[in-house]
Amino acid sequence: MIPNRLKEILSQIKQAEIHYHRQPDSVLLLAVSKTKPSSDIAVAYQAGQRHFGESYCQEALIKQRELGAYAITWHFIGPIQSNKTKALAAHFDWVHSVDSLNIAQRLSKQRPANLAPLNICLQVNMSNELSKSGISLDELPQLCEQVALLPNIKLRGVMAIPAPEDDFERQRLPYKTLSQAINKLDCFKLDTLSFGMSDDLIAAIAEGSTIVRVGSALFGARS
Ligand SMILES: *Cc1c(COP(=O)(O)O)cnc(C)c1O
Numbered sequence: 641m642i643p644n645r646l647k648e649i650l651s652q653i654k655q656a657e658i659h660y661h662r663q664p665d666s667v668l669l670l671a672v673s674k675t676k677p678s679s680d681i682a683v684a685y686q687a688g689q690r691h692f693g694e695s696y697c698q699e700a701l702i703k704q705r706e707l708g709a710y711a712i713t714w715h716f717i718g719p720i721q722s723n724k725t726k727a728l729a730a731h732f733d734w735v736h737s738v739d740s741l742n743i744a745q746r747l748s749k750q751r752p753a754n755l756a757p758l759n760i761c762l763q764v765n766m767s768n769e770l771s772k773s774g775i776s777l778d779e780l781p782q783l784c785e786q787v788a789l790l791p792n793i794k795l796r797g798v799m800a801i802p803a804p805e806d807d808f809e810r811q812r813l814p815y816k817t818l819s820q821a822i823n824k825l826d827c828f829k830l831d832t833l834s835f836g837m838s839d840d841l842i843a844a845i846a847e848g849s850t851i852v853r854v855g856s857a858l859f860g861a862r863s
Pocket residue numbers: 672674695717718801837838839853854855856857
């Protein structure tokens with residue numbers, strides 16, 4: 641089941657890269673395994689998947705221990721409480737959901753010296769979002785400037801979670817707006833747009849996504 645779905649999603653990504661004139665292999669599949677058991681991650685891993693995303697710190701740390709023998713690149717994509725930054729800095733390769741200078745400073749200070757800089761994305765709340773997480777587009781240039789100066793973390797780009805939308809063209813709109821805003825910030829050498837989930841990954845790829853975060857389409861619905 642999971643291997644077949646993985647193959648299907650990778651093929652959809654490849655098709656979309658071609659259709660929307662994206663570079664081959666410019667879109668990375670992040671398998672979002674929150675609430676799913678380590679055994680599901682192991683199955684996807686055996687089928688070739690290497691990047692996994694988790695939303696809850698405690699849950700992720702347990703799975704990381706269980707899967708210690710696997711060469712997984714771990715991404716944190718959930719809301720960040722400041723008492724969790726130490727664990728995130730020590731146990732993840734990427735954090736997509738940074739939405740304040742305070743959180744970025746803590747991650748920078750707490751990143752262990754023996755590890756490569758932590759890759760981070762700033763979460764931007766496009767106006768149509770239901771969640772309270774994320775900075776506004778207006779705040780993005782200044783936060784980029786401040787975060788880019790911090791040691792031990794590497795500012796890679798932005799992440800967005802638009803409100804669900806059925807219509808394909810309407811799915812593209814928030815991604816287009818954010819993509820255009822990022823192009824104007826080229827001084828920061830951002831290379832990552834963490835855009836797109838199970839229901840809108842094609843629209844996200846059309847607008848320049850470089851990481852699609854796919855959960856239910858790969859692992860099945862979450863209870
Ligand atoms: C759960 C989650 C996803 C995956 O959502 P699906 O609709 O299951 O693909 C992607 N990004 C974030 C931030 C999430 O919390």
